[in-house]
Structures are given as structure tokens and as C-alpha cells.
Amino acid sequence: MDMPLKLFNSANESSLENQSRRQFIKACAASGALIVGAGYLPITSAEQSSRGKHRDALVFNAFVKITPDNRVVVVIKHLDKGQGVTTGLATIVAEEMDANWSQVGWEFAPADATKYNNLFWGPNQGTGGSTAIANSWQQLRNAGAAARAMFVNAAAKKWGVDSSAVTVSDGFVKSSTHRASFGELIELALKEQAPETPTLKSAGQFRLIGKKIPRIDSPEKTTGQATYTQDIQLENMLTALVLYPPQEGGVLVSFDDSAAKKIDGFHAAFKIPKGLAVLATSFWAAKKARDAVIAKWDLASCETRSSEELFKNYRKVAEKAGTAVTQKGDVEKELAHSKAGEHIVEALYQLPYLAHATMEPMNCVALVGDSSCELWFGSQSPTMDQHDASQLLGIAPEKVVINTLFAGGSFGRRACPNDYVVDAIAIARQIKNRPVKMVWTREDDMLRGKYRPMAVHKVRAKVSSKGGISAWHHHSVAQAILRGTPLEGLINGPVEGTLTEGIHDLPYSTASLRVEGTELPSTTSGLWWRSVGHSGNAFAVECFVDQLAHAVEKDPLEFRRALLQGQSRYLGVLNLLAEKADWSKPLPKGHAKGIAVHKAMGSWVAQLAEVSFDKEKNLQVDRVVCAVDCGIAINPDIVKAQMEGSIGFALGAVFGEQVTLEKGVVNQKNFDAYTPLRFSQMPKVEVHIVPSAEPPTGVGEPGVPPLTPAVANAVFALTGKPVYSLPIEL
Amino acid sequence: MIKLKVNDQQKVFRGDPDQPLLWFLREELSLTGSKYACGIGACGACTVHFNGVPVRSCSMPMSAMSGAEIRTIEGLASPVAKQVQMSWQEMDVVQCGYCQSGQIMSAVALLERNTKPSSKEIDEAMDGNICRCATYQRIRAAIEDSSDKLGA
Numbered sequence: 001m002d003m004p005l006k007l008f009n010s011a012n013e014s015s016l017e018n019q020s021r022r023q024f025i026k027a028c029a030a031s032g033a034l035i036v037g038a039g040y041l042p043i044t045s046a047e048q049s050s051r052g053k054h055r056d057a058l059v060f061n062a063f064v065k066i067t068p069d070n071r072v073v074v075v076i077k078h079l080d081k082g083q084g085v086t087t088g089l090a091t092i093v094a095e096e097m098d099a100n101w102s103q104v105g106w107e108f109a110p111a112d113a114t115k116y117n118n119l120f121w122g123p124n125q126g127t128g129g130s131t132a133i134a135n136s137w138q139q140l141r142n143a144g145a146a147a148r149a150m151f152v153n154a155a156a157k158k159w160g161v162d163s164s165a166v167t168v169s170d171g172f173v174k175s176s177t178h179r180a181s182f183g184e185l186i187e188l189a190l191k192e193q194a195p196e197t198p199t200l201k202s203a204g205q206f207r208l209i210g211k212k213i214p215r216i217d218s219p220e221k222t223t224g225q226a227t228y229t230q231d232i233q234l235e236n237m238l239t240a241l242v243l244y245p246p247q248e249g250g251v252l253v254s255f256d257d258s259a260a261k262k263i264d265g266f267h268a269a270f271k272i273p274k275g276l277a278v279l280a281t282s283f284w285a286a287k288k289a290r291d292a293v294i295a296k297w298d299l300a301s302c303e304t305r306s307s308e309e310l311f312k313n314y315r316k317v318a319e320k321a322g323t324a325v326t327q328k329g330d331v332e333k334e335l336a337h338s339k340a341g342e343h344i345v346e347a348l349y350q351l352p353y354l355a356h357a358t359m360e361p362m363n364c365v366a367l368v369g370d371s372s373c374e375l376w377f378g379s380q381s382p383t384m385d386q387h388d389a390s391q392l393l394g395i396a397p398e399k400v401v402i403n404t405l406f407a408g409g410s411f412g413r414r415a416c417p418n419d420y421v422v423d424a425i426a427i428a429r430q431i432k433n434r435p436v437k438m439v440w441t442r443e444d445d446m447l448r449g450k451y452r453p454m455a456v457h458k459v460r461a462k463v464s465s466k467g468g469i470s471a472w473h474h475h476s477v478a479q480a481i482l483r484g485t486p487l488e489g490l491i492n493g494p495v496e497g498t499l500t501e502g503i504h505d506l507p508y509s510t511a512s513l514r515v516e517g518t519e520l521p522s523t524t525s526g527l528w529w530r531s532v533g534h535s536g537n538a539f540a541v542e543c544f545v546d547q548l549a550h551a552v553e554k555d556p557l558e559f560r561r562a563l564l565q566g567q568s569r570y571l572g573v574l575n576l577l578a579e580k581a582d583w584s585k586p587l588p589k590g591h592a593k594g595i596a597v598h599k600a601m602g603s604w605v606a607q608l609a610e611v612s613f614d615k616e617k618n619l620q621v622d623r624v625v626c627a628v629d630c631g632i633a634i635n636p637d638i639v640k641a642q643m644e645g646s647i648g649f650a651l652g653a654v655f656g657e658q659v660t661l662e663k664g665v666v667n668q669k670n671f672d673a674y675t676p677l678r679f680s681q682m683p684k685v686e687v688h689i690v691p692s693a694e695p696p697t698g699v700g701e702p703g704v705p706p707l708t709p710a711v712a713n714a715v716f717a718l719t720g721k722p723v724y725s726l727p728i729e730l
Numbered sequence: 731m732i733k734l735k736v737n738d739q740q741k742v743f744r745g746d747p748d749q750p751l752l753w754f755l756r757e758e759l760s761l762t763g764s765k766y767a768c769g770i771g772a773c774g775a776c777t778v779h780f781n782g783v784p785v786r787s788c789s790m791p792m793s794a795m796s797g798a799e800i801r802t803i804e805g806l807a808s809p810v811a812k813q814v815q816m817s818w819q820e821m822d823v824v825q826c827g828y829c830q831s832g833q834i835m836s837a838v839a840l841l842e843r844n845t846k847p848s849s850k851e852i853d854e855a856m857d858g859n860i861c862r863c864a865t866y867q868r869i870r871a872a873i874e875d876s877s878d879k880l881g882a
Binding site: 077081082083084184214215217218219220221222223224225226227228230231235280283284288300357359360361396406407408409411439441442446519575637638641645646647648651652670671672676677678680682684685 | 750752756760763769770773804815823827831838852853854859866869
């Protein structure tokens with residue numbers, strides 16, 4: 001492992017320094033601290049926040065810096081958009097260093113794929129696919145253990161003892177006669193060679209991993225001090241709104257901004273590739289000015305159909321043959337006939353477009369100089385964003401500085417290439433050397449596309465009265481997210497993987513299996529939405545499994561167990577769920593329960609939902625029990641929080657979330673029409689973690705897929721009518 | 731000219747009377763804890779206290795602010811508020827955190843007028859605040875924890 005020793009204020013750091021950055025320093029009255037440009041996060045204060053650039057920190061390796069006053073600063077290469085990786089990643093380092101948790105601080109890494117690439121993504125730095133902990137696990141253990149070894153060796157030399165006589169615990173380096181903090185030893189430790197293969201702890205030696213450690217970002221997020229893109233204030237900064245076409249793909253033909261020019265605070269209006277940028281000295285002035293612009297659009301290439309027309313076509317296509325992705329045995333032959341005691345079951349499932357609808361609408365602060373660019377935002381794919389900016393501006397990627405900030409949610413939305421960041425840069429380049437904050441209103445955010453693709457699944461299977469499946473035919477129809485984008489090269493195989501993930505590798509035992517996909521082109525753009533293809537694919541598979549069980553009068557849990565023989569981790573979560581949720585205990589009249597199990601992003605999750613109708617005959621989900629196997633749970637409480645959140649997130653799609661088109665125009669423009677789950681709809685959630693010694697896997701997304709089928713299966717049990725589409729309409 | 735008090739300090743506003751309170755707080759007073767998220771009062775991320783009552787500052791024009799006493803997350807100081815923030819940390823409520831100032835402002839307003847809210851009263855007080863991370867279960871736990879401790 002490469003452990004270059006480098007002082008913090010080295011060439012690398014000073015290259016981030018430039019004139020423009022010092023220029024844009026402004027006192028922020030909110031925090032009483034400085035909001036600092038370029039490479040420096042707006043921080044609150046050391047007392048209030050564990051975060052921030054620690055300028056006096058000395059660099060032990062790419063992930064570990066230590067200050068003379070004994071603070072261990074962990075460099076976080078992933079974006080924290082709520083999933084808690086700042087805490088989790090810092091914990092791994094602190095564990096192997098034997099640091100005291102109270103001395104641990106953190107900072108977001110700069111964009112630098114040579115040091116901070118996602119190890120699962122080749123030379124790309126980014127956060128997604130629930131990979132943050134999983135790809136960092138060994139890397140950060142090594143980083144922490146290597147730093148620890150440097151302190152041990154330095155102390156041994158200083159105290160004249162063998163290194164085996166030196167221990168580290170709770171942030172102190174000790175021998176039988178000496179004791180020193182990391183801070184006291186940093187100069188000496190930095191002279192030590194970092195071991196290439198440092199000794200790692202055994203699981204039995206963990207003191208932090210597996211324990212409840214409070215989130216490191218909790219204090220600043222409960223006092224209004226946490227800084228998001230929306231909160232960045234730079235001297236002389238302008239706010240930009242963009243007048244976008246009423247539909248994706250529309251093109252600005254002409255505009256009249258004469259009324260906008262009369263708005264107090266108006267600065268400029270000009271075309272950018274996607275619309276008309278309207279700049280002013282405040283948000284309100286920019287919004288008023290934008291509202292006052294009269295624009296003409298060419299909408300000839302835009303969608304004209306309604307959602308129902310689109311679905312009609314999807315259903316038609318689903319009934320025909322698609323491109324085979326998985327082929328095992330002769331499904332058609334099996335399905336062509338059935339004997340006594342065999343049932344052929346078929347179903348068609350339908351899923352709508354869904355919006356990410358992050359609480360913080362997309363935004364980005366950009367400052368473009370003559371041959372430089374500096375960005376402040378919740379960057380989910382820093383090196384891709386850096387690449388986009390460098391291409392757009394014709395400058396070297398390293399001239400693009402990205403200051404990563406907390407994101408007010410993402411769920412995949414901020415991973416989007418070539419989107420809002422590009423718009424912000426397109427604006428900033430036209431008003432050079434002056435920072436501009438491009439903000440989307442909620443309406444912009446809702447109408448700019450990038451939805452979880454709508455989909456139709458046609459499934460047919462043959463099941464015997466004994467519970468065995470002899471054929472499973474599955475055709476998934478949806479648009480491909482990456483087709484026609486700069487990332488099309490990532491599509492591996494004839495059909496984009498999102499259409500059939502979690503289906504082509506069906507865990508249930510079947511004598512024959514044919515999984516097909518058909519990509520339908522769309523002018524409405526799609527994007528990765530929390531758990532991506534799994535979010536809808538699990539709904540189709542797990543609802544269908546219940547229909548098969550129902551056809552042969554089997555208990556849904558027993559039916560699954562029998563078909564998952566040998567799949568120990570599927571069985572592990574199912575068994576834990578059954579035990580904790582009292583599966584076999586009947587519920588009172590008017591209540592019913594359903595289960596589902598799914599593996600996504602390397603983690604296994606089973607969920608049980610209990611449903612009933614309230615007095616007004618509205619469906620309510622009373623309780624959800626969840627069992628998760630994510631390998632070693634670094635922070636069990638954050639694992640539980642992610643499951644709770646995923647359940648609530650997915651439940652919105654049960655109760656009413658959907659994006660629909662009317663003559664090509666999106667109907668849902670704000671939270672009055674697009675309806676994420678509300679407080680009173682949240683069920684009681686219990687989460688149980690399968691004890692494991694396996695390497696950790698992701699938890700940000702895998703809690704989403706089983707929820708909608710678990711609820712649908714409970715509704716099926718309650719009403720006797722299968723659920724074929726979301727949101728559930730009764 | 732509109733005079734109002736924000737976090738016990740006298741402030742003066744001279745701009746467009748149509749401008750919502752939120753932008754005065756965020757851009758002129760640099761009180762950025764209250765967030766913009768929907769602009770139509772449908773999500774609660776901008777919740778502040780107006781004469782002690784929780785309101786959506788994104789939809790309250792400055793013209794209605796004459797003589798108002800506004801409190802934002804930055805100005806929370808009452809024993810109830812401090813307890814609520816402590817309970818929030820104890821339950822580790824936050825995820826992305828963007829809505830949490832608004833959630834806390836709604837919870838504080840509830841507990842300041844009723845330290846023993848029923849489950850239904852908690853529902854009513856909190857249903858206007860969306861949390862896209864769906865931290866609702868822990869929000870409820872934090873409110874109940876505060877209620878217990880304030881009543882003790």
C-alpha cells in the first residue's frame with residue numbers, strides 16, 4: 001500500500017490556493033465563523049463541529065491526518081448525503097488506530113482519483129451503489145493500522161524499548177513506563193516508514209466497530225449549523241435561476257426580458273444550452289425576474305403521450321418476446337403444457353416513474369476564472385464532475401477544484417453526470433471571476449426528468465402443488481438509464497443491467513428460467529433511484545412468488561424457504577425475520593401480514609409488513625419488521641437507521657408517489673402533488689441484524705426493494721386480491 | 731420599512747414587501763439554518779416561530795412581519811428547545827439533515843404549548859414536515875423522550 005508521507009501544506013495543497021479563493025472570504029453571521037472559498041469548507045467552529053479543514057494537521061497517509069493538539073482527522077472520500085458514511089468511515093480508521101472517538105474529526109476529500117477512487121469503480125471517485133463502506137473497508141483499516149504502527153515504532157525508539165512493548169489504547173501510546181498522546185509524538189512518528197502490510201485487528205479486538213457510536217454529524221445538523229450548497233454565501237455572489245423549457249428536450253426560440261430588467265436586483269439574463277439563465281443579487285429577485293420573462297419554446301422533439309398511453313405500449317411489448325439475458329432449460333416447452341397438480345400462473349406488473357425529490361433541490365455554486373474553475377456542492381461523482389467541467393471549459397481537470405459539501409439527500413440524483421453541475425458552469429463561465437449560485441426551485445427539480453424509469457414486467461411460471469417451480473419466464477420492459485448518454489459504455493450486455501438486476505440471478509430454485517429485457521427509448525430521462533433496478537424488479541419477483549405460493553396453497557414463508565435451500569444468507573434473514581416477527585402467530589381480524597426478501601448491493605434484506613384499513617377505509621401499514629445481513633455491521637445503529645429510512649422512503653411509492661405525464665407534460669410539480677411519506681404514515685419499524693463475520697456490505701439502498709412487495713403481499717392476504725401496480729390503489 | 735424582531739434582536743427590512751421571510755432570514759441575516767425546499771409551504775423545511783407559532787417562512791411575505799417576533803433554529807434557547815435538541819442527538823435522528831431544523835422548530839413549538847402531547851397530537855404537529863430520509867420514527871422517539879424529560 002502506498003503511504004506517501006506528505007505535509008499538509010505541501011505542493012498539492014498549495015496548488016489549491018489561488019488568488020480567487022482568498023478573495024471570496026466572507027464572514028458568515030450565522031455561524032460566527034468564516035465562509036472560506038476554494039478548498040476550504042465553510043466551517044462552524046472546532047467546538048461545534050468535528051469537521052472542517054484542519055490546517056495544522058500533518059499527513060500520515062491519504063486518509064489520516066493528525067494535528068499537534070491531538071486530533072485525528074479522517075479524510076472521507078465519499079459524499080455523505082444522509083447515509084452516515086462520515087461516521088462509518090471514520091470509525092474504521094479510529095478502530096485500527098486505537099484512537100479515542102472523541103478526538104476524531106473528519107473532512108471531505110478533494111477530487112483526486114489517484115488517491116480517492118472508489119475501489120469498485122476503477123479510476124473513478126464516487127459514491128453510489130451502497131459501496132462506500134464495502135470498498136473502503138480494507139483500505140481504511142490499512143490506513144489506520146499503518147498510522148498506528150508509525151506511532152508505536154516512534155515511541156519504541158524514543159523510549160528505548162522494543163516495539164512489542166508499546167501499546168496503543170484510547171488515543172494514547174504506552175509502555176510500562178511511558179505514556180504519550182498522538183499529538184505529542186507526531187513529529188517523530190512522521191519520520192517512521194509506514195508498513196506496507198500493517199497488522200490488522202481481529203474482530204474480537206474491536207472496540208468501536210459493532211458498537212453504537214453517535215453520528216459524528218449529529219450536533220451540527222440539530223443546530224442549523226451544517227452547511228449545504230444552498231447555504232454557501234460568497235462575497236459578490238449572484239444567484240441564478242434557469243428558465244427551463246416546460247418539458248425536457250424543449251429548446252429556447254426567443255425571449256423577452258424587458259419586464260425582468262425592471263426587477264430590483266436583476267443582473268442579467270442570457271441563454272445557456274438548456275434554457276435561459278436569469279441572474280440577480282438575491283434568490284427572490286432572480287425568481288421574480290425569471291417569472292417576468294416571456295419565452296418561446298420549440299417543443300417539437302418533446303414527449304406528447306400520457307403515462308397511460310406509454311404504459312399501454314409497454315404492456316404490449318411485454319407480451320411479446322424480448323432479448324434473452326438469462327436462459328436455462330426450455331421454459332417455453334415447460335409452459336406449453338401442464339399436468340394435474342401443476343399450475344401455470346401469470347401476472348403483469350406495472351411501476352411508474354418516481355422522482356428522487358431530495359429535500360434540497362439540485363444546486364451548485366460555481367466560480368469560473370480565466371483558466372480555473374471552482375465548485376461548491378454535494379458532489380457524488382467528483383472526478384466525473386471534474387471531467388465534465390474541464391471538457392466544458394477547455395481546461396485541465398486539475399484546474400477544477402471541487403469543494404464537497406453535505407448534500408440534502410440524493411438517493412442517486414446527485415450522481416447524475418452532465419446535468420445541473422454543467423448548467424451551473426455554463427452560467428458561471430459567462431460572468432467570469434464572479435461566483436454564482438445556481439439553484440433549482442422545487443418545480444425545476446421535479447420537471448427536469450431523471451426519474452426512476454417506469455416499467456412493466458410480464459411473468460409466467462409453472463408451479464407444482466408440492467411447491468416446486470419448473471419454469472419461470474420473466475420479461476422486463478423499461479427504458480435504459482445510460483443508453484444514449486456519455487456513460488453508455490458502462491452498459492454490459494445486450495440489455496442494460498438495471499432492467500433485470502435481481503431477476504436474471506433469481507435465487508429461487510427453478511428447473512428452467514428465461515429472463516428477457518426490452519429497452520424502450522424515451523425522451524423523458526431516467527436515473528438511478530435508491531436501489532436502482534432492484535426497486536421495481538423486487539416488487540415483480542416477490543409479488544409473483546406470493547401468487548405462486550397462493551396458487552398451490554403454501555405458506556409464503558415456507559414456500560420461499562423450500563425454494564431457497566442452500567442459499568444460506570437468504571435463509572438467514574428469512575429465519576431471523578420469522579423468529580422476531582412471530583410469523584406463525586395470526587393477527588386480529590382486519591389485519592394481515594406479508595413478507596418479501598431480496599438481495600441488492602451485496603446485502604440481504606427480508607421484511608414483514610402488517611397492514612389494515614383505518615376507519616375511512618384507507619390502507620395503513622402498522623408495522624414493518626426487517627432483518628438485514630450486511631456482513632459486519634460497523635455501526636449497528638446507523639444500519640438500523642438506514643433500514644428505517646429505506647422503509648419509509650419506499651413506502652411513499654406504495655401510498656401515492658408517482659410521476660405521471662399528461663400529453664407529455666409532468667403533472668407533479670411540487671410536494672402538493674408529489675407525495676413522499678408523511679410523519680403519521682410511518683409504521684412502527686423494528687430492525688434486526690444478522691450477526692456476521694463477513695466483510696461489510698452496503699446499507700443505504702438494500703432496505704428499499706423488499707418493502708413494496710412485502711406491503712403488497714400483506715394487502716393480497718388481507719383482501720384476497722393480488723396487487724399488480726404501484727402506488728397501491730384499492 | 732418593516733421592523734421586526736429576529737431571535738430577540740431588532741431588525742429592519744426595506745426591500746420588496748412580497749419577499750418571503752425565509753429569504754430575509756437566509757440572505758440578509760445569514761441565518762441559513764431554515765431551509766428552502768418547496769416554496770409553497772408544503773414541506774416544512776423553512777419552519778420558524780412567528781410570535782411563538784410555527785409557520786412556513788417560505789410563504790410568509792415580509793409585509794406581514796411588522797412587529798413580528800421571529801425565532802429561528804439559531805435562536806433556540808428555551809429549556810424546552812434545548813431538551814428537544816438533546817433528545818434529537820440522543821436518538822441520532824438526523825440523516826441528510828436538511829429538513830431537521832424545520833422538524834425541530836415544529837417539535838419545539840408543540841412541546842412549548844403542550845409538554846404531554848398524545849400520539850395523535852404529535853402526528854398533527856409533525857405532518858406538515860416532510861423528511862425524505864424518513865427519519866420519522868426517531869423524530870417521534872425524540873419528541874417522546876423530550877416530553878418524558880420535561881415532565882419529570
